[in-house]
Amino acid sequence: MATMGFLLLLVMIFCTAPVFAGTDPVRISLDGVEVQCDSPPVIAEGRTLVSARAVFEAMGGDVSWDAAAREIAVNIGDRNVKLKIDSKKAYINGTEKALDVPARIIKNRTMIPVRFVSEAVGCEVSWDQKNRIVNILSPSNEEETALTVIRSIELSRKGDSVIVDADGEIADFTSFVMKNPSRLVFEIKNAKLNGKDGTIQTGDNPYMKAIRYSQYTKDSVRIVADLTEHSSGTVSRSDSMRTAYLTFEVREPDLPGENEQDVSVSEEDQAVLDQYGLSAVAAGARQKLVVIDPGHGGADTGSRGYENGTAVLNEKDVNLDVALRLQKMLKAAGAELYMIRTEDVTIPLYDRQDTANELGASLYLSIHNNSYINSTPSGTEVHYHGKHDPPMNGISAMELAQNLQRTLVSNLGLQNRGAKVSPELAVVRRTVMPAVIIEGAFLSNPDDLKYIKTDDFREKYAMSAAKCIIEALNASI
Ligand SMILES: [Zn+2]
Numbered sequence: 001m002a003t004m005g006f007l008l009l010l011v012m013i014f015c016t017a018p019v020f021a022g023t024d025p026v027r028i029s030l031d032g033v034e035v036q037c038d039s040p041p042v043i044a045e046g047r048t049l050v051s052a053r054a055v056f057e058a059m060g061g062d063v064s065w066d067a068a069a070r071e072i073a074v075n076i077g078d079r080n081v082k083l084k085i086d087s088k089k090a091y092i093n094g095t096e097k098a099l100d101v102p103a104r105i106i107k108n109r110t111m112i113p114v115r116f117v118s119e120a121v122g123c124e125v126s127w128d129q130k131n132r133i134v135n136i137l138s139p140s141n142e143e144e145t146a147l148t149v150i151r152s153i154e155l156s157r158k159g160d161s162v163i164v165d166a167d168g169e170i171a172d173f174t175s176f177v178m179k180n181p182s183r184l185v186f187e188i189k190n191a192k193l194n195g196k197d198g199t200i201q202t203g204d205n206p207y208m209k210a211i212r213y214s215q216y217t218k219d220s221v222r223i224v225a226d227l228t229e230h231s232s233g234t235v236s237r238s239d240s241m242r243t244a245y246l247t248f249e250v251r252e253p254d255l256p257g258e259n260e261q262d263v264s265v266s267e268e269d270q271a272v273l274d275q276y277g278l279s280a281v282a283a284g285a286r287q288k289l290v291v292i293d294p295g296h297g298g299a300d301t302g303s304r305g306y307e308n309g310t311a312v313l314n315e316k317d318v319n320l321d322v323a324l325r326l327q328k329m330l331k332a333a334g335a336e337l338y339m340i341r342t343e344d345v346t347i348p349l350y351d352r353q354d355t356a357n358e359l360g361a362s363l364y365l366s367i368h369n370n371s372y373i374n375s376t377p378s379g380t381e382v383h384y385h386g387k388h389d390p391p392m393n394g395i396s397a398m399e400l401a402q403n404l405q406r407t408l409v410s411n412l413g414l415q416n417r418g419a420k421v422s423p424e425l426a427v428v429r430r431t432v433m434p435a436v437i438i439e440g441a442f443l444s445n446p447d448d449l450k451y452i453k454t455d456d457f458r459e460k461y462a463m464s465a466a467k468c469i470i471e472a473l474n475a476s477i
Contacts, residue, residue, distance in 0.1 A: 027133045028114065030058050035424055039109045041134070047101040048127075048134055049111035059138055060349055060426025061121065062300050065110065065373055068309045072103060072110045075300045076121040077349030083112055092120045110373060139349075147192040150221050153213050159205050162225060162246040166191065169241040177232070178360060181287040184225045184233040185360065186246055191221040207231040207248035216357070216432065224360065265334065272332035276463045281334045281470055284477035288362035288393060289336045290469060291355070293427070294323035295368040295437075298346025303371030305443035305452065315443055316344065318452055319367045322440070325462035326367070333470050353430035362393040363400075363472065364435035365465065366427045369452060371444040378445040379415025380408045383437040385428035386421045394476030397434035400468060404438060407464040412457065414441055414448065438465065 061076035296302035302315025
C-alpha cells in the first residue's frame, strides 16, 4: 500500500503542476481522442516532449526501457525507434538519424520528442497552437469520404432474402461465410447506417436465425445473417446498385437429431477441468468465439526483466506461455477459441484487433505483463473499454475485467492495482467486441519478476483467466 500512496502522490504532482507558469499545458490527441496524462507534455527548445508510455502505448506500440544502456525503444508494427537519454542520435530500424532535442528523464519519466517518434512510426503530426494540442493521426486513419446511407434492412415477405436499401450506390462491398456458428457476412464499405445497430429476429425462418446489422467501423456497415445449419446465401444488387439482396437457400434437408449439440465432456478434458477447478462451457455459449492475444512477439519483445543488469526474461515469452496454458484449459472446457499467435512471431500493427473483428469474435482477451521505469511498482491490473456496457454479445467488459481483477489478485496474491477504464489503449479501442487486457505482474519489480519466472505464477494466471472467461460465457446466454 505504501507504493500505491507514493505513486498516487507522484501522479497528482505531475498532473497538477503547470509546466510553465502562465501557459496552459500541452495536450495530446490521438485520432481525435485525448491521451490521458500521467505526466504532462513539456516543451523544450520548441519541441514537445511526451511521456513515451502514455502516447505510444495508446497507439498500440510497446515501449521498453534498457536501464543499463539508458535507451528507450518504441516498437510499433514493423518500426523500431531507439533513443538514448540526452543523446541527439536516434535509430529508426537501425538507421541513425539526428534529433534536435534528445529524449530526457524528467521527474522520473522518460520524455521523448513526440513529432520525431510519431513520424518515424508512420503517423502524421500537426500542432494546434490556439488550443495547444498536438494532433497525431495514426496511419490507418484515412480521410473521410462521403458515405452512402443505408436506409433500411428488411426481411422479404417470403423470408428467403434480406433487402438492403441505400440512398446511393452500394459500390464497394465484401461478402463471406464464416463457420462456428455458420453466418453470412455482408460488409458495405464507405457506408453508414441510418439509425442504430440492431437485430431482426426471424422466428422459425428455415434460412436464418437472426439478422444483425451494425456500424462496423466509422465508414463501414456490416450485416450478418446467422444461418441455420444447412442454409447458404448469395449477394446481388439491383441495376441502380442502390439495393442489395442477400438471397438464401437450404442446401440439404435436416436429418433428425443432427441439430442436437453434444455437450458431453471427454474423460481427458474432465481431468483438466478438475485439475484447475473449472467448469465446462454451457452448450449455448460454445458458439461464442473467444480470441486470445498473447501480447508482443517476434521482434517486439515487450518489456524485459533484468537481474544484475542482464536481461533474463522477455515479456513476449511469458505472455505466450500463459496463453498456451489458458488455451489448454479453455479447450477442455469446450470454448471456441482463436489464438492470435501460438509461436514467437511478429504480428503487424493492428492485425490482432482487425483479425478479431473479421472473425466476429464475441470476446477478446489480451495477455500481458507490466513494467515501469523504476523497480517500485508491483502487482496486477486489468484494463477495459467502457463502451460495452450495456453488454455486447451478452458480455460486459467491465464485469469481466472486475471479475478477472478479483480472481487474479486472490490467486496470485499480488498487489491489487485495480480494474481500469482505459479507452485510449489500441487493443480495446480498435476491437468491436468486449475486450480486456490483463497486466499480470511487473517484470521491472524484482519480487514480481522472481514470481513471473515460476510455473506457479503462469498456471495461476491462466487458471484465473480461464475461470472468468468461462463464467462470462456461461452468463452470456
Ligand atoms: Zn505488454
